Every structure is written in structure tokens, then in C-alpha cells.
Amino acid sequence: MTDTVKGPASYFPSIEKKYGRPVAEWKALIRASPLTRHTELVAWLKSEHGLGHGHANALVAHTLAEDSAA
Numbered sequence: 001m002t003d004t005v006k007g008p009a010s011y012f013p014s015i016e017k018k019y020g021r022p023v024a025e026w027k028a029l030i031r032a033s034p035l036t037r038h039t040e041l042v043a044w045l046k047s048e049h050g051l052g053h054g055h056a057n058a059l060v061a062h063t064l065a066e067d068s069a070a
Contacts (some may be wrong), residue, residue, distance in 0.1 A: 009058075019055075030056065
């Protein structure tokens with residue numbers, strides 16, 4: 001029995017397929033950005049990199065959650 005991926009990570013396969021970059025690369029871009037607020041990062045990914053809102057939101061939410069847990 002396989003576990004179904006839930007939450008922001010459930011978007012990762014479609015993000016990689018649609019935008020042609022691995023999720024690790026998107027996370028590195030987010031972490032390298034001078035922006036720190038969730039909404040700012042989502043807007044930046046949408047305007048500068050052409051991501052849709054759901055994909056940008058999933059990447060930012062997952063990245064910030066990882067960083068706050070570390």
C-alpha cells in the first residue's frame with residue numbers, strides 16, 4: 001500500500017513537469033530571495049517565474065515550513 005502525498009508536496013510532480021525545474025531548485029531560489037514573507041514570495045514566483053498561484057503557494061508553504069522546523 002502506498003501512502004498518498006498530501007498538502008503542498010502533492011503539487012510537486014506537476015510543478016516539475018510543467019516548469020521543467022526540480023523542486024529542489026525552486027526551493028533554492030526561494031531561500032536565496034531577499035523576500036521573507038509568504039505573500040511576497042508567492043507574488044515574486046508568479047511575476048518573475050510565471051508560476052500559477054497554487055504552484056507558487058505550495059512551493060513557498062513547503063519551503064517555509066521546512067525552514068521553520070529546522
